Amino acid sequence: MTSLDDLIADSWFPFAGEITVKPLDAKVIPEPERRGVTPERCGACQRSDDTYVWTDEHWRLTGAEDTELPGIVLLETRTHHDSFTDLPADLLTDLGPMIARVESALLGLGNVARVHVNRWGDGGAHFHLWFMPRPLGMLQLRGSMLPMWLDFMPPVDAAEAQVALTQIAAAMAEQDGTAHL
Secondary structure: OOOHHHHHHOOOOOOOOOOOOOOOOOOOOOOOOOEOOOHHHOHHHHOOHHHOOEEOOOEEEEEOOOOOOOOOEEEEEOOOOOOHHHOOHHHHHHHHHHHHHHHHHHHOOOOEEEEEEEOOOOOEOOOEEEEEEEEOOOHHHOHHHHHHHHOOOOOOOHHHHHHHHHHHHHHHHOOOOEEOO
16 A cells, blocks of 8 residues: 555655545445436436537547546447446447547547546446546656646646547547537
8 A cells, every 4th residue: 555655755646745634434325316317317318419529329429628638538328328237238349449449539639648548437327438638748647646637737728629629529530420520
């Protein structure tokens, strides 16, 4: 286990100085319902394709326009699924190549060293994966601290974010699907 002092000493950890670790809260059982548990109450299910960066028959890609890093996108299933455990076999088979395809589109932006792919299952109940491009040379943003750093970085210009999303949409549409930007 990493000590707090070792963690603070690492350059990729976004905090310095005195830090106090909070105690864990008591368990909450039953847990509160997540957003959009059913398709009728799901924001992703209600969105039209033209509000996405790119779509195809099974997948939709949405982009972060108010962002600290241009090119942050979320890959969603078109149909309502909650997790890997309820994805049909055809989507599970397609997921690996689709992840590689989105990563390739983000690397094509240029000045991207690595693409972080994340799945957090505690927010919205519609299946989605986050893709976060780590800028070349920004070594402090390596690894699992990248999302935390985003909370402390200045936002990029909206036009810069839009250019990145347009480029990603075009790269995705080269193979198939529809670019909406």
